[in-house]
Amino acid sequence: MTHLINLTITKALQKLKSGEITATELTQAYLDRIEKFGADLNCYITVTPERALADAAASDARYAAGNPLPLDGIPIGMKDLFATRGIRTTAASKMLENFIPEYESTVSQKFIDSGAVLLGKTNLDEFAMGTTSKTSFFGAPINPWQIEKNLTPGGSSGGTTSAVASGLAIGGTGTDTGGSIRFPAAITGLVGMKPTYGLCSRWGCVAFASSLDTPGPIARTVDDAALLLSAMAGHDEKDSTSAAANFYVKDELPIIELKKLRIGLIKEFDSVEISNDMKRLFDARISDLKSAGAEIVTVSIPNILDALAAYYIIAPAEASSNLARYDGMRYGLRVEGSDLIDTYKKTRAAGFGEEVKRRMVVGTAVLSSESYEVYFMQAARVRRLIADAFDRAFEQCDLIVCPSSAGTALPLDSDLTPLEYYALDLFTVAQNLAGIPACSVPCGLAENKLPLGMQVVGQKFDDMRVLQLAKHIEKFAGLDNKPTKILGK
Secondary structure, eight states: OHHHHTOOHHHHHHHHHHTSSOHHHHHHHHHHHHHHHHHHHTOEEEEOHHHHHHHHHHHHHHHHHTOOOTTTTOEEEEETTBOBTTBOOOTTOGGGTTOOOSSOOHHHHHHHHHTOEEEEEEOOSGGGOOSSSTTOTTOOOOOGGGGGGOBOOOSSSHHHHHHHHHTSOSEEEEEESSSTTHHHHHTTTOEEEEOOTTSBOOTTBOOSOTTTOEEEEEESSHHHHHHHHHHHBSOOTTOTTOOSOOOOOSSSOOOOOOTTOEEEEEGGGGGSOOOHHHHHHHHHHHHHHHHTTOEEEEEOOTTGGGHHHHHHHHHHHHHHHHGGGOSSSSSSOOOOOSSHHHHHHHHHHHHSOHHHHHHHHHHHHHTSTTTIIIIIHHHHHHHHHHHHHHHHHTTTOSEEEEESOSSSOOBTTOOOOHHHHHGGGTTTHHHHHHTOOEEEEEEEEOTTSOEEEEEEEOSTTOHHHHHHHHHHHHHHHOOOOOHHHHHOO
16 A cells, blocks of 8 residues: 555546545555554644545545546645634644634635545644744654654644655645745645635634735645645635635646746845755756746845844734633633633633743734834834835746745754744745745755755736746756655655
8 A cells, every 4th residue: 555655646636536546545545654653753633534534435435426526535634723623623732722613614624625535633833833843732743854863844834744745644734824834845845835815715724823824735746736725725705815816727737838937036035044955956946947948037125134023023913912812711721710810811821832922922012002113013014015025026027936945954952042943934924924925846955865945936816827837846856755765664
């Protein structure tokens, strides 16, 4: 059954449609692998074998009847931020350790409607706040590329990237607030797509920062990511920020012609220090694009180096507001106190981890009457300047490319300060502030044999063309990310 683990979604669908394999066989292969490696990698918070096999049996019945759904029989991991009816949804927090929703998020419902098989709920940073996934109440997931070195798979969607890279899921979901899909995908050799804000519904997804949170797919190939995004995307009347837009690919992405395509490089990133490996691989892929006929131009986003500061004002402010609902009164953890206020205090002190508390304190301070105009409104102005600068840049080019990270995966026990961890988001936060699509795609291996990724960035709702260029870069890089190769078994 090992050969099934190396199948991409595209190849698996072909074999399922031809009858060469069954959804039950494919699902069982993944469940067996989860049983074998799941504890070592800690990439799942909750595994759902009975649900998975029931889903697979339903898929097999539809194949037998000749009316399969678009993703029938495809076993995926769902980031444990999406509410799943009757299945524990924790946001990796003690606050929601035993929360079982009575409703289904729009994204997870769309996967049900597409015939996907739910393997379980994947690990993440608590309430999606972090870049390493080690703020999880359930412990950090492990990067499978060099498992013995205890490397981070990134965050906050590190559970999904660990699962997909190791063959414990064929694909999965993430959320990207400041890079939480793209950064972990880059350092685990995967494709991570942050769609245009509003393309995928946030309804039923535990909120971090509502104006930034963006659900998206994580997969081994660009074509696979496009298929997952096709299932996720679409307008949702339950989400007031949902766009009247869609995205659809039936089998594989149509080819985009590189000749005459104008690709922008951000001038301001020239001054940012990156590893020699990242520079070498990025330059190699730019050379590939140029040789294939693309025109390389330099563009300017003057305030892009201020994006990190603006993000870490706006995101904590919104988090402070969103997390106010966890008070021990309606759902989640409750620690009894001597009175109402004491109950609030004890519940929140026990239920939230240190990083969540840190961001809530920062956010509450930013929203205070003394600081609102000085900090929050200035950050909002920087956000507007960045969005406008991207609009002007796209008058000079069709797409933009930049690194996804400064270097390869770090050890989980790295002795970095909170500010140093925040700086890992430098290449990714501006796209969230502007609400534009960005895809991290593997660009090669560093000297230490760990993967690196680069981003393709587009205008709002130009998600298709972003993925089409990413597919060219994927081909140039030629990274072998078969799970059995990565784990050596």
